[in-house]
Amino acid sequence: MPMDDSRYWPQGTTRCKPIPFLIWMAFCLLLGGWAMHSATLCLWKGLNQTAMNDFFAFGVWIVVDLAIIALGAGAFFTGFMTYVLRREELKNIINAAVIIGFICYSGAILMLGIDIGQPIRGWFGFWHANVHSMLTEVMFCITTYLIVLIIEFVPLVLENRQINKVPDLAFFAHHLHRIMIVFAATGTFLSFFHQGSLGGMFGVLYARPFAYRTGVAIWPWTFFLFILSAIASGPSFTTLMVMLTEKASGRKLTTHKVKMMMGKVSGYLLTFYLILKGADTLYWANVTLPQMGVSFWDMYRSSYGIYLVWLELGLFGVVPAFLLLHRRVRESYGLLALAMILNCLGAVTNRFVFTIQPLAIPVLPFEKWQFYWPTIPEWGISFGVIAYGLIIFSLAYRYLPVFPQEVELNK
Amino acid sequence: MAFADKFGAGKHRFGMLIDLDKCTGCGACTVACMAENNIGVNYDETDKLRSIAWMRLYQIDNGKAFPETEVAFFPRPCLHCEGEHGHHTPCVSVCPATATDYDDETGIVSQVPTRCIGCRYCVAACPYHARNVNWFDVPWPGGMDRGLSPHVSPRMRGVVEKCTFCFHRYQQAKNKAFIEGGEIAEKDYQTACTQACPSGAIVFGDLRNPEHTITKLLAANPGAFRLLERLRTNNKVFYLTKRDWVRRLADNYLAHEKLPEVKAG
Numbered sequence: 123m124p125m126d127d128s129r130y131w132p133q134g135t136t137r138c139k140p141i142p143f144l145i146w147m148a149f150c151l152l153l154g155g156w157a158m159h160s161a162t163l164c165l166w167k168g169l170n171q172t173a174m175n176d177f178f179a180f181g182v183w184i185v186v187d188l189a190i191i192a193l194g195a196g197a198f199f200t201g202f203m204t205y206v207l208r209r210e211e212l213k214n215i216i217n218a219a220v221i222i223g224f225i226c227y228s229g230a231i232l233m234l235g236i237d238i239g240q241p242i243r244g245w246f247g248f249w250h251a252n253v254h255s256m257l258t259e260v261m262f263c264i265t266t267y268l269i270v271l272i273i274e275f276v277p278l279v280l281e282n283r284q285i286n287k288v289p290d291l292a293f294f295a296h297h298l299h300r301i302m303i304v305f306a307a308t309g310t311f312l313s314f315f316h317q318g319s320l321g322g323m324f325g326v327l328y329a330r331p332f333a334y335r336t337g338v339a340i341w342p343w344t345f346f347l348f349i350l351s352a353i354a355s356g357p358s359f360t361t362l363m364v365m366l367t368e369k370a371s372g373r374k375l376t377t378h379k380v381k382m383m384m385g386k387v388s389g390y391l392l393t394f395y396l397i398l399k400g401a402d403t404l405y406w407a408n409v410t411l412p413q414m415g416v417s418f419w420d421m422y423r424s425s426y427g428i429y430l431v432w433l434e435l436g437l438f439g440v441v442p443a444f445l446l447l448h449r450r451v452r453e454s455y456g457l458l459a460l461a462m463i464l465n466c467l468g469a470v471t472n473r474f475v476f477t478i479q480p481l482a483i484p485v486l487p488f489e490k491w492q493f494y495w496p497t498i499p500e501w502g503i504s505f506g507v508i509a510y511g512l513i514i515f516s517l518a519y520r521y522l523p524v525f526p527q528e529v530e531l532n533k
Numbered sequence: 534m535a536f537a538d539k540f541g542a543g544k545h546r547f548g549m550l551i552d553l554d555k556c557t558g559c560g561a562c563t564v565a566c567m568a569e570n571n572i573g574v575n576y577d578e579t580d581k582l583r584s585i586a587w588m589r590l591y592q593i594d595n596g597k598a599f600p601e602t603e604v605a606f607f608p609r610p611c612l613h614c615e616g617e618h619g620h621h622t623p624c625v626s627v628c629p630a631t632a633t634d635y636d637d638e639t640g641i642v643s644q645v646p647t648r649c650i651g652c653r654y655c656v657a658a659c660p661y662h663a664r665n666v667n668w669f670d671v672p673w674p675g676g677m678d679r680g681l682s683p684h685v686s687p688r689m690r691g692v693v694e695k696c697t698f699c700f701h702r703y704q705q706a707k708n709k710a711f712i713e714g715g716e717i718a719e720k721d722y723q724t725a726c727t728q729a730c731p732s733g734a735i736v737f738g739d740l741r742n743p744e745h746t747i748t749k750l751l752a753a754n755p756g757a758f759r760l761l762e763r764l765r766t767n768n769k770v771f772y773l774t775k776r777d778w779v780r781r782l783a784d785n786y787l788a789h790e791k792l793p794e795v796k797a798g
Contacts, residue, residue, distance in 0.1 A: 168690045169651075170668040175582035179656035179666070239651020239666065239691025246630040246650050257629040257654050329614075329623040329660040329764045331785075415763045415785035485660035485761065487782050488593040488607065492582070 157506020195356030197223020263316030321348025389446025438468030565729030573671030612768030
């Protein structure tokens with residue numbers, strides 16, 4: 123059969139026929155085409171193709187960037203738990219976590235390349251680095267961590283059934299695997315810091331009352347809160363992607379025990395995060411804001427009302443934390459998925475709120491609230507990054523031995 | 534505490550004093566600034582969230598119905614913040630590419646358009662909206678480009694720009710002082726907006742020099758204030774007004790706070 127690609131599938135597994143897979147790829151490529159068109163518009167004509175302006179210096183791209191980087195934190199944190207804390211059962215999900223991390227970080231960097239006004243000068247952040255800027259730290263860590271993720275991803279690619287037949291490549295993959303703890307630890311260090319720096323980026327904006335936070339030494343509290351919310355939602359997102367792949371392929375990919383463990387980790391971290399976030403919010407509302415002459419309620423008006431607090435910390439915060447802490451919830455496939463979806467939505471809402479809301483609020487008393495809604499090219503690039511992720515993950519699942527338990531579980 | 538003492542060490546601290554009760558809102562300052570600094574006119578200047586004005590003129594009112602309505606104008610250049618510790622200017626400290634810097638000698642916040650990568654983090658950091666992004670390639674129709682000033686580089690699309698207190702004029706004044714010997718004379722370094730203001734509402738000078746008009750005026754007017762002082766940006770653009778409602782609109786206050794109760798800065 124000319125289109126038969128089964129010899130590339132992982133040993134002992136089956137995959138869907140090429141035609142449905144190609145239709146799925148075509149759909150993703152269609153979204154990718156929309157993104158390419160949007161990117162061309164933005165690079166050719168400029169950022170005037172977006173809805174950003176001098177009020178909204180950041181738009182949906184930065185929201186998506188921050189959100190996928192937070193959700194991609196499953197890679198470094200699962201790597202940390204697997205290789206450094208030696209939780210052996212997580213080896214069954216670490217490959218998926220690494221692929222998702224790679225997708226999220228590379229997608230974010232691709233997006234930033236379009237987001238900056240002068241993409242050709244992107245390297246100036248390294249050459250003329252301002253060591254006082256949180257964004258400099260983010261740029262350094264994101265790029266170096268992407269290199270680490272590539273190193274973590276390479277052995278998996280080399281384990282493809284056909285590639286692995288080349289003895290030198292198999293040898294290389296095997297030995298790269300053996301020293302993976304070094305990269306897992308490096309990745310943990312890098313990722314930990316830039317997740318924090320992304321939070322610090324907003325916390326240091328001391329002339330923006332909504333974003334500004336006090337802190338310890340040079341680190342505002344958002345530094346620590348962003349790390350926590352990332353490692354609380356990252357494992358949930360990784361597990362959700364595995365569940366989604368299970369539903370799409372009709373095959374069991376990991377045991378439920380592994381998913382439950384990821385849920386438990388998410389639950390405890392989310393609870394810890396919410397306690398600190400609650401304390402931070404109370405201090406900010408009662409001390410920080412009044413010192414600046416504004417009240418908590420001044421921060422939530424117009425389209426960006428108090429409902430955002432209830433959504434972020436209530437429905438997408440306390441509810442999933444409560445659910446994930448209960449073993450009986452974690453035992454149920456559906457409830458576990460629901461709690462994890464809510465958890466991830468909480469991280470996304472948090473990133474949205476920190477990116478957009480500080481800019482919507484008029485700091486000068488004689489200015490007005492502004493509202494931002496992205497343009498079609500902005501949506502195009504945002505969905506394009508999602509399509510890019512779907513393509514990479516689908517190809518990886520089809521051709522690489524991502525899930526060590528798959529053969530056993532589908533006998 | 535003298536106004537100049539609010540700022541850190543450095544030979545000069547150039548600042549501006551704007552008497553809001555003298556400002557008529559004519560816009561001459563903005564026009565002069567645009568001509569002096571090669572600021573283009575965009576396709577749609579009605580979109581004030583994307584138009585570029587280094588010196589922006591805000592119209593404010595007291596919120597009362599006619600006949601009690603009162604109107605005032607807030608001319609707003611870049612305020613050249615110094616911050617309160619270690620020149621922690623809101624925008625300078627965040628720029629990843631060192632495309633904006635705080636000059637220790639003059640206290641002027643510079644902008645290097647050829648180094649700016651267009652990440653716009655500085656725009657997010659500035660509460661005054663003193664920073665503008667070049668969302669478009671500026672059109673220079675009908676030979677207008679031949680009227681560009683050779684002293685200021687026109688900016689390209691995608692980068693951020695802002696008021697520099699006509700820094701090129703400082704360089705020219707410095708050259709003149711070097712050639713002639715002696716210090717920079719007050720009249721030799723004046724911003725375009727200051728010179729264009731027909732009502733003399735804008736005064737510009739070195740806050741460190743007791744002979745400069747701005748220093749004398751500030752000494753005589755201890756009630757001079759700055760925009761959003763409570764944010765501790767420690768900027769160098771001072772305002773004067775005798776109207777309480779105008780003063781109150783220069784900062785944010787909680788409902789129960791009265792002006793004298795507030796310790797600003």
